[in-house]
Amino acid sequence: METEFTELSGAEDLLESFPLHRACRDGDLCTLAGLLGEAVVSVCDASAQDPLFGWTPAHWAAHNGKVECLEMLVKAGLPCDIATHGTGLTLAHVAALEGQTACLAWLSKNGISINAQDHMGETAAHKAVRCGSVECLHILNQHGADLSLQSSIGSTVIDLAVQNHQRQCIEYFKAGGDSHLTNHMTCMNGRRKRMQTGEEALLDMDSAKRLKVESGRACITVIPCV
Incomplete structure:
Protein backbone atom coordinates (compact mmCIF):
# COMPACT_ATOMS: atom_id res chain seq x y z
CA MET A 1 0.00 0.00 0.00
CA GLU A 2 1.85 3.07 -1.25
CA THR A 3 1.63 6.36 0.62
CA GLU A 4 -0.49 8.94 -1.22
CA PHE A 5 2.12 11.66 -1.63
CA THR A 6 -0.12 13.65 -3.94
CA GLU A 7 -2.25 14.47 -0.90
CA LEU A 8 0.73 15.88 0.98
CA SER A 9 1.62 19.40 -0.07
CA GLY A 10 5.31 19.77 -0.85
CA ALA A 11 6.14 16.13 -0.08
CA GLU A 12 7.99 15.54 -3.34
CA ASP A 13 10.04 18.72 -2.92
CA LEU A 14 10.79 17.76 0.66
CA LEU A 15 12.09 14.32 -0.25
CA GLU A 16 14.31 15.86 -2.91
CA SER A 17 16.50 16.86 0.03
CA PHE A 18 16.56 13.23 1.23
CA PRO A 19 17.73 11.16 -1.74
CA LEU A 20 18.29 8.01 0.35
CA HIS A 21 14.72 8.14 1.62
CA ARG A 22 13.37 8.74 -1.85
CA ALA A 23 15.38 5.88 -3.36
CA CYS A 24 14.13 3.47 -0.69
CA ARG A 25 10.55 4.62 -1.11
CA ASP A 26 10.73 4.02 -4.85
CA GLY A 27 12.86 0.88 -4.69
CA ASP A 28 15.48 2.60 -6.85
CA LEU A 29 18.36 0.17 -6.31
CA CYS A 30 20.77 1.85 -8.73
CA THR A 31 20.44 5.25 -7.06
CA LEU A 32 20.61 3.68 -3.60
CA ALA A 33 23.75 1.72 -4.48
CA GLY A 34 25.35 4.87 -5.86
CA LEU A 35 24.51 6.89 -2.76
CA LEU A 36 25.71 4.21 -0.36
CA GLY A 37 28.91 3.90 -2.36
CA GLU A 38 29.73 7.58 -1.98
CA ALA A 39 32.23 8.51 0.70
CA VAL A 40 30.03 11.37 1.89
CA VAL A 41 27.19 9.00 2.85
CA SER A 42 27.58 7.39 6.27
CA VAL A 43 25.50 5.21 8.58
CA CYS A 44 24.35 8.46 10.19
CA ASP A 45 22.90 9.56 6.86
CA ALA A 46 21.24 6.17 6.42
CA SER A 47 19.61 6.49 9.85
CA ALA A 48 18.53 10.13 9.41
CA GLN A 49 14.84 10.78 9.98
CA ASP A 50 12.97 12.93 7.50
CA PRO A 51 10.76 15.82 8.69
CA LEU A 52 7.74 14.39 6.87
CA PHE A 53 6.98 11.36 9.05
CA GLY A 54 10.19 11.10 11.05
CA TRP A 55 11.13 7.98 9.09
CA THR A 56 14.55 6.66 8.12
CA PRO A 57 15.26 5.33 4.61
CA ALA A 58 14.72 1.82 6.00
CA HIS A 59 11.24 2.75 7.24
CA TRP A 60 10.33 3.85 3.71
CA ALA A 61 11.67 0.57 2.35
CA ALA A 62 9.73 -1.50 4.90
CA HIS A 63 6.55 0.51 4.32
CA ASN A 64 6.66 -0.05 0.56
CA GLY A 65 7.89 -3.64 0.59
CA LYS A 66 11.37 -2.98 -0.83
CA VAL A 67 13.30 -5.94 0.61
CA GLU A 68 16.34 -5.38 -1.62
CA CYS A 69 16.69 -1.85 -0.26
CA LEU A 70 16.60 -3.17 3.30
CA GLU A 71 19.31 -5.68 2.45
CA MET A 72 21.54 -2.96 1.03
CA LEU A 73 21.02 -0.66 4.02
CA VAL A 74 21.79 -3.38 6.56
CA LYS A 75 24.85 -4.43 4.58
CA ALA A 76 25.97 -0.80 4.80
CA GLY A 77 25.78 -1.01 8.60
CA LEU A 78 22.25 0.11 9.47
CA PRO A 79 20.73 -1.87 12.39
CA CYS A 80 17.47 -3.74 11.74
CA ASP A 81 15.86 -2.62 14.98
CA ILE A 82 16.12 1.12 14.40
CA ALA A 83 13.10 3.04 15.73
CA THR A 84 11.75 6.53 15.12
CA HIS A 85 12.21 9.20 17.77
CA GLY A 86 9.07 10.03 19.70
CA THR A 87 6.75 7.41 18.19
CA GLY A 88 9.08 4.45 18.61
CA LEU A 89 8.03 2.83 15.33
CA THR A 90 10.37 0.05 14.25
CA LEU A 91 10.75 -1.36 10.76
CA ALA A 92 8.63 -4.33 11.86
CA HIS A 93 5.83 -2.01 13.02
CA VAL A 94 5.72 -0.26 9.65
CA ALA A 95 5.95 -3.47 7.59
CA ALA A 96 3.23 -5.19 9.64
CA LEU A 97 0.89 -2.20 9.46
CA GLU A 98 1.13 -2.24 5.67
CA GLY A 99 0.89 -6.03 5.38
CA GLN A 100 4.35 -6.28 3.81
CA THR A 101 4.92 -9.98 4.43
CA ALA A 102 8.19 -10.32 2.48
CA CYS A 103 9.82 -7.45 4.38
CA LEU A 104 8.51 -8.69 7.71
CA ALA A 105 9.75 -12.22 7.05
CA TRP A 106 13.19 -10.89 6.13
CA LEU A 107 13.32 -8.64 9.20
CA SER A 108 12.22 -11.48 11.48
CA LYS A 109 15.23 -13.51 10.34
CA ASN A 110 17.70 -10.65 10.67
CA GLY A 111 17.77 -9.54 14.27
CA ILE A 112 14.74 -7.33 14.89
CA SER A 113 13.33 -6.89 18.39
CA ILE A 114 10.16 -8.84 17.71
CA ASN A 115 8.31 -7.54 20.79
CA ALA A 116 9.40 -3.88 20.64
CA GLN A 117 6.58 -1.52 21.65
CA ASP A 118 5.89 1.91 20.17
CA HIS A 119 4.62 5.04 21.94
CA MET A 120 1.16 3.45 22.12
CA GLY A 121 2.61 0.34 23.70
CA GLU A 122 1.77 -1.66 20.59
CA THR A 123 3.98 -4.37 19.12
CA ALA A 124 4.33 -5.33 15.47
CA ALA A 125 1.70 -8.01 16.14
CA HIS A 126 -0.77 -5.28 17.16
CA LYS A 127 -0.07 -3.54 13.84
CA ALA A 128 -0.59 -6.80 11.93
CA VAL A 129 -4.02 -7.13 13.55
CA ARG A 130 -4.88 -3.50 12.73
CA CYS A 131 -4.02 -4.28 9.11
CA GLY A 132 -5.98 -7.53 9.29
CA SER A 133 -2.98 -9.43 7.94
CA VAL A 134 -3.07 -13.02 9.15
CA GLU A 135 0.10 -13.69 7.15
CA CYS A 136 2.05 -11.02 9.05
CA LEU A 137 0.58 -12.20 12.32
CA HIS A 138 1.67 -15.76 11.56
CA ILE A 139 5.21 -14.67 10.67
CA LEU A 140 5.55 -12.80 13.95
CA ASN A 141 3.99 -15.63 15.94
CA GLN A 142 6.39 -18.13 14.36
CA HIS A 143 9.35 -15.97 15.39
CA GLY A 144 8.41 -15.66 19.04
CA ALA A 145 6.01 -12.71 19.26
CA ASP A 146 4.50 -12.40 22.73
CA LEU A 147 0.76 -12.13 22.06
CA SER A 148 0.01 -11.41 25.72
CA LEU A 149 1.78 -8.03 25.75
CA GLN A 150 -0.59 -5.14 26.43
CA SER A 151 -0.71 -1.72 24.82
CA SER A 152 -0.78 1.48 26.87
CA ILE A 153 -4.58 1.12 27.16
CA GLY A 154 -4.35 -2.51 28.25
CA SER A 155 -5.22 -4.23 24.95
CA THR A 156 -3.52 -7.45 23.92
CA VAL A 157 -3.33 -8.50 20.29
CA ILE A 158 -6.41 -10.67 20.78
CA ASP A 159 -8.32 -7.85 22.49
CA LEU A 160 -7.55 -5.64 19.50
CA ALA A 161 -8.72 -8.30 17.04
CA VAL A 162 -12.05 -8.64 18.86
CA GLN A 163 -12.49 -4.87 19.30
CA ASN A 164 -11.84 -4.21 15.60
CA HIS A 165 -13.87 -7.20 14.37
CA GLN A 166 -10.88 -8.70 12.57
CA ARG A 167 -12.56 -12.05 11.98
CA GLN A 168 -9.70 -13.65 10.06
CA CYS A 169 -7.29 -12.86 12.88
CA ILE A 170 -9.76 -14.21 15.44
CA GLU A 171 -10.12 -17.41 13.41
CA TYR A 172 -6.32 -17.68 13.31
CA PHE A 173 -6.18 -17.55 17.10
CA LYS A 174 -9.01 -20.08 17.37
CA ALA A 175 -7.29 -22.48 14.96
CA GLY A 176 -4.16 -22.32 17.09
CA GLY A 177 -6.11 -23.12 20.24
CA ASP A 178 -4.82 -19.94 21.80
Whole structure:
Protein backbone atom coordinates (compact mmCIF):
# COMPACT_ATOMS: atom_id res chain seq x y z
CA MET A 1 0.00 0.00 0.00
CA GLU A 2 1.85 3.07 -1.25
CA THR A 3 1.63 6.36 0.62
CA GLU A 4 -0.49 8.94 -1.22
CA PHE A 5 2.12 11.66 -1.63
CA THR A 6 -0.12 13.65 -3.94
CA GLU A 7 -2.25 14.47 -0.90
CA LEU A 8 0.73 15.88 0.98
CA SER A 9 1.62 19.40 -0.07
CA GLY A 10 5.31 19.77 -0.85
CA ALA A 11 6.14 16.13 -0.08
CA GLU A 12 7.99 15.54 -3.34
CA ASP A 13 10.04 18.72 -2.92
CA LEU A 14 10.79 17.76 0.66
CA LEU A 15 12.09 14.32 -0.25
CA GLU A 16 14.31 15.86 -2.91
CA SER A 17 16.50 16.86 0.03
CA PHE A 18 16.56 13.23 1.23
CA PRO A 19 17.73 11.16 -1.74
CA LEU A 20 18.29 8.01 0.35
CA HIS A 21 14.72 8.14 1.62
CA ARG A 22 13.37 8.74 -1.85
CA ALA A 23 15.38 5.88 -3.36
CA CYS A 24 14.13 3.47 -0.69
CA ARG A 25 10.55 4.62 -1.11
CA ASP A 26 10.73 4.02 -4.85
CA GLY A 27 12.86 0.88 -4.69
CA ASP A 28 15.48 2.60 -6.85
CA LEU A 29 18.36 0.17 -6.31
CA CYS A 30 20.77 1.85 -8.73
CA THR A 31 20.44 5.25 -7.06
CA LEU A 32 20.61 3.68 -3.60
CA ALA A 33 23.75 1.72 -4.48
CA GLY A 34 25.35 4.87 -5.86
CA LEU A 35 24.51 6.89 -2.76
CA LEU A 36 25.71 4.21 -0.36
CA GLY A 37 28.91 3.90 -2.36
CA GLU A 38 29.73 7.58 -1.98
CA ALA A 39 32.23 8.51 0.70
CA VAL A 40 30.03 11.37 1.89
CA VAL A 41 27.19 9.00 2.85
CA SER A 42 27.58 7.39 6.27
CA VAL A 43 25.50 5.21 8.58
CA CYS A 44 24.35 8.46 10.19
CA ASP A 45 22.90 9.56 6.86
CA ALA A 46 21.24 6.17 6.42
CA SER A 47 19.61 6.49 9.85
CA ALA A 48 18.53 10.13 9.41
CA GLN A 49 14.84 10.78 9.98
CA ASP A 50 12.97 12.93 7.50
CA PRO A 51 10.76 15.82 8.69
CA LEU A 52 7.74 14.39 6.87
CA PHE A 53 6.98 11.36 9.05
CA GLY A 54 10.19 11.10 11.05
CA TRP A 55 11.13 7.98 9.09
CA THR A 56 14.55 6.66 8.12
CA PRO A 57 15.26 5.33 4.61
CA ALA A 58 14.72 1.82 6.00
CA HIS A 59 11.24 2.75 7.24
CA TRP A 60 10.33 3.85 3.71
CA ALA A 61 11.67 0.57 2.35
CA ALA A 62 9.73 -1.50 4.90
CA HIS A 63 6.55 0.51 4.32
CA ASN A 64 6.66 -0.05 0.56
CA GLY A 65 7.89 -3.64 0.59
CA LYS A 66 11.37 -2.98 -0.83
CA VAL A 67 13.30 -5.94 0.61
CA GLU A 68 16.34 -5.38 -1.62
CA CYS A 69 16.69 -1.85 -0.26
CA LEU A 70 16.60 -3.17 3.30
CA GLU A 71 19.31 -5.68 2.45
CA MET A 72 21.54 -2.96 1.03
CA LEU A 73 21.02 -0.66 4.02
CA VAL A 74 21.79 -3.38 6.56
CA LYS A 75 24.85 -4.43 4.58
CA ALA A 76 25.97 -0.80 4.80
CA GLY A 77 25.78 -1.01 8.60
CA LEU A 78 22.25 0.11 9.47
CA PRO A 79 20.73 -1.87 12.39
CA CYS A 80 17.47 -3.74 11.74
CA ASP A 81 15.86 -2.62 14.98
CA ILE A 82 16.12 1.12 14.40
CA ALA A 83 13.10 3.04 15.73
CA THR A 84 11.75 6.53 15.12
CA HIS A 85 12.21 9.20 17.77
CA GLY A 86 9.07 10.03 19.70
CA THR A 87 6.75 7.41 18.19
CA GLY A 88 9.08 4.45 18.61
CA LEU A 89 8.03 2.83 15.33
CA THR A 90 10.37 0.05 14.25
CA LEU A 91 10.75 -1.36 10.76
CA ALA A 92 8.63 -4.33 11.86
CA HIS A 93 5.83 -2.01 13.02
CA VAL A 94 5.72 -0.26 9.65
CA ALA A 95 5.95 -3.47 7.59
CA ALA A 96 3.23 -5.19 9.64
CA LEU A 97 0.89 -2.20 9.46
CA GLU A 98 1.13 -2.24 5.67
CA GLY A 99 0.89 -6.03 5.38
CA GLN A 100 4.35 -6.28 3.81
CA THR A 101 4.92 -9.98 4.43
CA ALA A 102 8.19 -10.32 2.48
CA CYS A 103 9.82 -7.45 4.38
CA LEU A 104 8.51 -8.69 7.71
CA ALA A 105 9.75 -12.22 7.05
CA TRP A 106 13.19 -10.89 6.13
CA LEU A 107 13.32 -8.64 9.20
CA SER A 108 12.22 -11.48 11.48
CA LYS A 109 15.23 -13.51 10.34
CA ASN A 110 17.70 -10.65 10.67
CA GLY A 111 17.77 -9.54 14.27
CA ILE A 112 14.74 -7.33 14.89
CA SER A 113 13.33 -6.89 18.39
CA ILE A 114 10.16 -8.84 17.71
CA ASN A 115 8.31 -7.54 20.79
CA ALA A 116 9.40 -3.88 20.64
CA GLN A 117 6.58 -1.52 21.65
CA ASP A 118 5.89 1.91 20.17
CA HIS A 119 4.62 5.04 21.94
CA MET A 120 1.16 3.45 22.12
CA GLY A 121 2.61 0.34 23.70
CA GLU A 122 1.77 -1.66 20.59
CA THR A 123 3.98 -4.37 19.12
CA ALA A 124 4.33 -5.33 15.47
CA ALA A 125 1.70 -8.01 16.14
CA HIS A 126 -0.77 -5.28 17.16
CA LYS A 127 -0.07 -3.54 13.84
CA ALA A 128 -0.59 -6.80 11.93
CA VAL A 129 -4.02 -7.13 13.55
CA ARG A 130 -4.88 -3.50 12.73
CA CYS A 131 -4.02 -4.28 9.11
CA GLY A 132 -5.98 -7.53 9.29
CA SER A 133 -2.98 -9.43 7.94
CA VAL A 134 -3.07 -13.02 9.15
CA GLU A 135 0.10 -13.69 7.15
CA CYS A 136 2.05 -11.02 9.05
CA LEU A 137 0.58 -12.20 12.32
CA HIS A 138 1.67 -15.76 11.56
CA ILE A 139 5.21 -14.67 10.67
CA LEU A 140 5.55 -12.80 13.95
CA ASN A 141 3.99 -15.63 15.94
CA GLN A 142 6.39 -18.13 14.36
CA HIS A 143 9.35 -15.97 15.39
CA GLY A 144 8.41 -15.66 19.04
CA ALA A 145 6.01 -12.71 19.26
CA ASP A 146 4.50 -12.40 22.73
CA LEU A 147 0.76 -12.13 22.06
CA SER A 148 0.01 -11.41 25.72
CA LEU A 149 1.78 -8.03 25.75
CA GLN A 150 -0.59 -5.14 26.43
CA SER A 151 -0.71 -1.72 24.82
CA SER A 152 -0.78 1.48 26.87
CA ILE A 153 -4.58 1.12 27.16
CA GLY A 154 -4.35 -2.51 28.25
CA SER A 155 -5.22 -4.23 24.95
CA THR A 156 -3.52 -7.45 23.92
CA VAL A 157 -3.33 -8.50 20.29
CA ILE A 158 -6.41 -10.67 20.78
CA ASP A 159 -8.32 -7.85 22.49
CA LEU A 160 -7.55 -5.64 19.50
CA ALA A 161 -8.72 -8.30 17.04
CA VAL A 162 -12.05 -8.64 18.86
CA GLN A 163 -12.49 -4.87 19.30
CA ASN A 164 -11.84 -4.21 15.60
CA HIS A 165 -13.87 -7.20 14.37
CA GLN A 166 -10.88 -8.70 12.57
CA ARG A 167 -12.56 -12.05 11.98
CA GLN A 168 -9.70 -13.65 10.06
CA CYS A 169 -7.29 -12.86 12.88
CA ILE A 170 -9.76 -14.21 15.44
CA GLU A 171 -10.12 -17.41 13.41
CA TYR A 172 -6.32 -17.68 13.31
CA PHE A 173 -6.18 -17.55 17.10
CA LYS A 174 -9.01 -20.08 17.37
CA ALA A 175 -7.29 -22.48 14.96
CA GLY A 176 -4.16 -22.32 17.09
CA GLY A 177 -6.11 -23.12 20.24
CA ASP A 178 -4.82 -19.94 21.80
CA SER A 179 -5.50 -19.94 25.55
CA HIS A 180 -5.50 -16.13 25.63
CA LEU A 181 -8.42 -16.09 23.19
CA THR A 182 -10.28 -18.66 25.28
CA ASN A 183 -9.75 -16.56 28.40
CA HIS A 184 -10.78 -13.42 26.54
CA MET A 185 -14.00 -14.97 25.24
CA THR A 186 -14.76 -16.38 28.71
CA CYS A 187 -14.37 -12.91 30.21
CA MET A 188 -16.50 -11.37 27.46
CA ASN A 189 -19.26 -13.94 27.97
CA GLY A 190 -19.11 -13.37 31.72
CA ARG A 191 -19.37 -9.63 31.16
CA ARG A 192 -22.38 -10.07 28.87
CA LYS A 193 -24.10 -12.30 31.43
CA ARG A 194 -23.46 -9.76 34.19
CA MET A 195 -24.85 -6.98 32.00
CA GLN A 196 -27.87 -9.09 31.11
CA THR A 197 -28.45 -9.95 34.76
CA GLY A 198 -28.14 -6.28 35.67
CA GLU A 199 -30.62 -5.27 32.98
CA GLU A 200 -33.07 -7.93 34.13
CA ALA A 201 -32.72 -6.73 37.72
CA LEU A 202 -33.45 -3.15 36.65
CA LEU A 203 -36.51 -4.33 34.71
CA ASP A 204 -37.71 -6.30 37.74
CA MET A 205 -37.25 -3.24 39.96
CA ASP A 206 -39.11 -1.08 37.46
CA SER A 207 -41.94 -3.60 37.26
CA ALA A 208 -42.13 -3.79 41.04
CA LYS A 209 -42.34 0.00 41.30
CA ARG A 210 -45.13 0.15 38.72
CA LEU A 211 -47.02 -2.62 40.51
CA LYS A 212 -46.68 -0.80 43.82
CA VAL A 213 -47.97 2.42 42.28
CA GLU A 214 -50.90 0.63 40.64
CA SER A 215 -51.70 -1.17 43.89
CA GLY A 216 -51.61 2.13 45.76
CA ARG A 217 -53.99 3.67 43.28
CA ALA A 218 -56.36 0.73 43.62
CA CYS A 219 -56.48 1.18 47.40
CA ILE A 220 -57.42 4.85 47.26
CA THR A 221 -61.02 5.38 48.37
CA VAL A 222 -62.70 8.37 46.85
CA ILE A 223 -65.06 10.04 49.37
CA PRO A 224 -67.64 12.17 47.63
CA CYS A 225 -68.38 15.62 49.02
CA VAL A 226 -71.80 15.90 50.67
